[in-house]
Amino acid sequence: MRTLSREAVERLGSPLAIRVDFHEEIVSTQRRARQLAREGAPHGMLVISKVQKGGRGRLERSWVSPSGGIWMSLVLRPKLPSHLTPRITQAAAVGVATALWSLGVEARIKWPNDLLVAKPDEDMGRKICGILAETGTTNLSAKRLGTGDDNRVDFVVLGIGLNANLDPEDLNVPDREVATLRSELGRDVDLIELLGTLLSGLDVELGRIEDFGAVLDDWRALDCTLGKLVRVERFGEVLVGRAADLTPEGALLLETPEGTVKLFEGEVEHLRQEGT
Ligand code: BTN
Numbered sequence: 545m546r547t548l549s550r551e552a553v554e555r556l557g558s559p560l561a562i563r564v565d566f567h568e569e570i571v572s573t574q575r576r577a578r579q580l581a582r583e584g585a586p587h588g589m590l591v592i593s594k595v596q597k598g599g600r601g602r603l604e605r606s607w608v609s610p611s612g613g614i615w616m617s618l619v620l621r622p623k624l625p626s627h628l629t630p631r632i633t634q635a636a637a638v639g640v641a642t643a644l645w646s647l648g649v650e651a652r653i654k655w656p657n658d659l660l661v662a663k664p665d666e667d668m669g670r671k672i673c674g675i676l677a678e679t680g681t682t683n684l685s686a687k688r689l690g691t692g693d694d695n696r697v698d699f700v701v702l703g704i705g706l707n708a709n710l711d712p713e714d715l716n717v718p719d720r721e722v723a724t725l726r727s728e729l730g731r732d733v734d735l736i737e738l739l740g741t742l743l744s745g746l747d748v749e750l751g752r753i754e755d756f757g758a759v760l761d762d763w764r765a766l767d768c769t770l771g772k773l774v775r776v777e778r779f780g781e782v783l784v785g786r787a788a789d790l791t792p793e794g795a796l797l798l799e800t801p802e803g804t805v806k807l808f809e810g811e812v813e814h815l816r817q818e819g820t
Pocket residue numbers: 571572573574575596598599600601602603605607609614615616617658673674675676703704705706
């Protein structure tokens with residue numbers, strides 16, 4: 545059972561780890577990767593740490609990252625105009641979900657890119673992996689995905705936090721909201737093998753980002769949001785409605801009593817269906 549080490553990560557030989565910045569402990573791999581990207585780090589640079597002391601998630605929430613998880617950020621330099629970079633988060637979600645299924649964990653995607661698992665008697669799902677993609681410009685401050693113009697972005701930092709060899713109680717989040725590979729498989733996994741599987745899944749999906757229809761077909765097959773009643777918070781506004789469909793660009797079409805709203809971003813909460 546291997547744990548993380550620089551040598552073992554480098555030996556994976558992944559195109560998404562062509563350069564490895566390995567840490568025993570760091571504040572945040574995301575922060576470090578953004579700094580390296582601004583300084584010119586190449587596509588495929590991987591920043592990974594056994595522990596993060598100041599990991600962060602979407603909306604500046606903290607992301608608890610003790611030893612036993614995969615806490616990593618990838619520097620990507622996609623050849624895409626900035627308005628198409630949100631594709632990266634959905635492709636990444638498919639890549640991670642595929643890797644989890646190959647381990648026997650039936651993860652589903654909550655729009656746009658949270659990975660949830662649920663036992664047959666659970667209808668809400670517990671989060672096992674979070675994905676955070678941020679665009680940036682070399683030597684300028686980073687900006688959130690999806691807000692840019694048609695210019696190419698210089699880089700995207702794709703952060704992935706996967707709860708692996710941990711107990712849900714290690715994460716300071718209510719147990720009903722969080723899952724780990726250990727809680728789902730009942731055993732620990734070889735973290736190097738897991739990382740290799742994860743990087744391969746990401747490499748495949750990011751490699752077909754220009755064929756986004758195919759990525760979205762796979763996204764739909766793994767989805768657990770469409771058809772559900774959801775509450776969405778977006779720019780301080782709260783919308784409630786049924787998640788009806790995706791547009792060809794992956795935006796969520798939400799049917800509300802006031803009409804259909806197209807969402808490019810937002811924090812989605814699945815609501816309990818009547819009678820459950
Ligand atoms: C989310 O809110 O769901 C996204 C969580 C992203 C967490 C990962 S862990 C590795 C990387 N470093 C960070 O500080 N955040 C991301």
